[in-house]
Amino acid sequence: MKVRAIVLAAGKGTRMKSSTPKVLHELCGRPMLWYTLAALREAGIADIVVVANAELAPHVDAFGVPTVLQREQLGTGHAVRVALEGIAPVAGGRIVIAYADMPLVPHDVYHGLLAALGEERDTAMALVTAAMPLPSNFGRVVREGAHVRRIVEARDAGAAELAISEMNAGIYAFDEDAVREAVGALRNENAQGEYYLTDVVEHFVKGGRPVRSMQAPDHEQVLGVNDRVELAQARRAMNERLCERHMREGVTIVDPQTTYLEPELAIGRDTIIYPNTSIGRLSEVGEGCVVGPNARLSNVRLGRGVTVRESVLVDSGVGDGSTVGPFAHVRGGAELGAGVRIGNFVEVKKSSLADGAKASHLSYLGDAIVGEGSNIGAGTITCNYDGKNKHATVIGKGVSVGSNTSIVAPRTIGDGAMTGAGSVVTKDVAPGERVAGNPARPLPKR
Ligand code: UD1
Ligand code: CA
Numbered sequence: 001m002k003v004r005a006i007v008l009a010a011g012k013g014t015r016m017k018s019s020t021p022k023v024l025h026e027l028c029g030r031p032m033l034w035y036t037l038a039a040l041r042e043a044g045i046a047d048i049v050v051v052a053n054a055e056l057a058p059h060v061d062a063f064g065v066p067t068v069l070q071r072e073q074l075g076t077g078h079a080v081r082v083a084l085e086g087i088a089p090v091a092g093g094r095i096v097i098a099y100a101d102m103p104l105v106p107h108d109v110y111h112g113l114l115a116a117l118g119e120e121r122d123t124a125m126a127l128v129t130a131a132m133p134l135p136s137n138f139g140r141v142v143r144e145g146a147h148v149r150r151i152v153e154a155r156d157a158g159a160a161e162l163a164i165s166e167m168n169a170g171i172y173a174f175d176e177d178a179v180r181e182a183v184g185a186l187r188n189e190n191a192q193g194e195y196y197l198t199d200v201v202e203h204f205v206k207g208g209r210p211v212r213s214m215q216a217p218d219h220e221q222v223l224g225v226n227d228r229v230e231l232a233q234a235r236r237a238m239n240e241r242l243c244e245r246h247m248r249e250g251v252t253i254v255d256p257q258t259t260y261l262e263p264e265l266a267i268g269r270d271t272i273i274y275p276n277t278s279i280g281r282l283s284e285v286g287e288g289c290v291v292g293p294n295a296r297l298s299n300v301r302l303g304r305g306v307t308v309r310e311s312v313l314v315d316s317g318v319g320d321g322s323t324v325g326p327f328a329h330v331r332g333g334a335e336l337g338a339g340v341r342i343g344n345f346v347e348v349k350k351s352s353l354a355d356g357a358k359a360s361h362l363s364y365l366g367d368a369i370v371g372e373g374s375n376i377g378a379g380t381i382t383c384n385y386d387g388k389n390k391h392a393t394v395i396g397k398g399v400s401v402g403s404n405t406s407i408v409a410p411r412t413i414g415d416g417a418m419t420g421a422g423s424v425v426t427k428d429v430a431p432g433e434r435v436a437g438n439p440a441r442p443l444p445k446r
Contacts, residue, residue, distance in 0.1 A: 002093045003114065005045045006083040007036055009060075009100035010053040010070040015227040021056040022225070023100040027235035028242060029262035029280045032225060035103035035238075037063055038263070042107035045096060049087055051079045075194030077186040084180055092121065093176035097197070101225045102170060104237055109171060109216060116214040117173040124178035124209035125200065127151075128169040130219040138167035138224070139198050141213070148211045150202035155191040166215075168198060169222035178209060259292075268304065286320070295325070303338065316348075319355065337372075351382075354397070366390070371397035371415065379404040396431060 013022025023033040033050070040048055050060050052067045060067040068086035070079050080097060094117065096110060109128060116126035127148070129141050139151045140161050151168045152161050182200040190196060204211050216222050225231050242263065243256035250269035253259050260278035267279070268287030277292030281299035285291060289302050294310040302308065303320035311325035319338035324330060328342045332350040336342065340353045343360035351368040359365060361378035367390050368382045380401050382393040393407050396415035405423045407413070413429040420436025420443070429435050434443040 001119070002047070002090050003045050003096060004047040004087065004090070004093060005040050005049075005096040005098060006080060006087075007033070007040070007048060007050045007065075007098050007100050008076055008079045008083075009033055009056060010051045010073055010079055011101070012053070012073050013101075013226075016231075017227075021053070021059070023056065024059060025225075025228075025231055027103060027225075027231060028238045028260070032103045032231075032234075033060075033063060033100045035263075036098050036100045036105065037065060039105055039107045040096070040098065040110060043110035045110065049083055050100070051083045075188065075192070076197035077183050077195035077199060080179070080197050081183040081186070081195070084183065089180065090176060095174045095176050095179055097172045097174065097179075099170045099224065102222055103225065103234055104221050104223055104241075105169075105171060106221060109221065110173075112214050113171060113173045116212045117175070118212070121175055122210065123175065123212055124182070124204040124207075125172055125174045126212040126214065127173075127201070128171040128216050128222065129213050130167050130169045130216040130222045131165055132167045132219045134163070134165055136165075136167060137226070138169075140164040141166040141168055147205070148201060148213050149205055151196075151198035153190065153192075153196060153198065167219075167222075169216055170224065171222070172197075178204065254292075274309075311342075365393075367409065368393040368395065370395045371399065373397060374399040374401070376401045377403035377405060377421070381406050383408045402436075 009023045016022045024031045048065045050065050050067050051070050052060050053070060057067050057069055068083045070082045113126055113128055117123055132138060137154045139153045140157055142149045142152055182203050185203060186195045186199055188195045201211055220237050223234055225234050239260060240256060242261040243253050243259055246267050247253055251267045252272040255275040258275040259273050262280040264282055265279055266284040268285060270287055271285055271289040274292030277295045279297045283297050283300045285302045286304040288305045290307045295308050296312045298314045300313045301317040305321045306318050307323040309325040311328040314331040316330045316334040318324060318336045321338055322336050322340040324342045327344045329347040334348045335352040337353060337355035339356045341358040341360055342348060345362045346359045347364045349366040351365045353370040354372040356373040357370045359376035363376055363380045364382060366382050366384040374395055383406055384390050391409035393409045394412040396413060398416045399413050400418045402419045402421040402423055404421055405419045407425045411425055411428055414431030416432045417429045418434045419425060419440060423436050423440040424438040426439040435441060436443055
């Protein structure tokens with residue numbers, strides 16, 4: 001049985017009051033739409049189309065799914081009609097419909113929904129419902145005895161219906177022939193003058209086709225994001241879920257409420273994350289690391305036993321047993337080897353430091369290569385920019401760069417060389433050579 005999914009994302013999203021399409025607003029580092037697609041794929045549904053408006057459509061390609069354009073936003077039922085016109089019919093197929101503004105729906109809800117729909121072609125649809133605290137803007141599920149009778153939108157509901165606390169989550173599975181027929185018959189006589197997808201329920205019931213339902217175990221899973229208050233609520237819930245996942249895998253998170261994670265992170269066992277720390281953009285943290293407090297890691301690889309305190313690391317890698325911070329900035333493709341020490345007020349940009357190298361205080365290392373075991377003294381600056389171009393600095397192994405040395409790049413300092421405090425290095429320094437002064441000159445051999 002072929003299962004396809006239609007994701008509705010064309011709504012105007014007026015309640016966001018934003019020039020960015022609603023489903024591109026991010027929570028935990030991913031756009032809302034990303035979560036819906038990820039959950040559907042995790043449920044084994046690979047064949048997905050997104051219904052988009054003209055503003056959103058150009059952005060959908062990046063998600064690796066085809067788009068159907070809904071030019072005018074005439075309601076969820078109209079959106080589904082447009083989508084079905086855009087995809088070839090499959091006899092006996094199954095269509096799952098999800099709204100892209102519900103990022104917290106886990107993949108097992110889709111499994112449960114398809115199980116509720118069952119194999120019987122006679123069943124027209126299954127929908128997910130949720131018990132929710134009142135008041136609520138969700139559509140109400142009106143039952144007759146045990147059977148779902150219809151869904152009434154909050155704006156069209158009378159007082160008795162508004163008192164119902166079983167809500168329409170907005171996730172459905174259909175027999176394909178049934179949904180094609182039903183959306184063709186929709187009318188827009190309601191408070192919003194829209195074609196409501198939810199009206200197909202009553203249509204099926206009146207036609208004698210069974211409609212099944214399953215209740216979501218937790219109403220938070222089906223929280224819809226319509227404004228920025230709900231976006232913040234969804235972010236908090238998603239972050240809690242991400243933190244829980246890592247804690248259950250052996251990561252200590254001292255304060256999940258102030259630890260900001262994203263999906264698709266790898267964090268090793270026995271790593272401890274202290275408060276006010278964010279880790280994102282596909283970062284990988286090894287085992288037994290200490291990260292935070294007040295750290296930001298974005299697209300970073302940490303080896304084992306790395307310590308990062310009060311520092312910002314972006315697009316960089318740090319080897320086993322190294323320490324960074326407090327108050328360091330490592331960025332732009334920096335690569336630190338094992339046992340490296342980057343101390344306070346040190347910026348490392350697009351530079352590599354080999355094993356055991358140290359820059360402990362107040363330095364800028366840009367476009368530099370630092371050899372094994374070299375010590376970069378306090379206040380050392382690689383003067384990499386001549387106002388037009390960036391130039392490289394190469395520092396060999398076991399070099400001792402004195403405090404407050406300025407290295408005017410491009411420059412090479414050979415293995416075992418030494419610079420005196422306050423040196424301004426304007427010429428290459430040979431291996432084993434000792435230089436000092438401004439401009440730095442060789443000192444007599446010891
Ligand atoms: C909808 C349901 C409601 C349910 C709630 C759950 C309808 C009529 N109502 O209400 O019963 O409780 O979701 O969150 O379906 N969209 C389009 N094209 C359109 C209109 C909407 O693609 O013309 C998309 C939106 O981008 C959004 C989704 O459909 O992703 C739902 O639309 P929205 O306006 O948010 O519906 P709700 O009022 O939340
Ligand atoms: Ca909504």
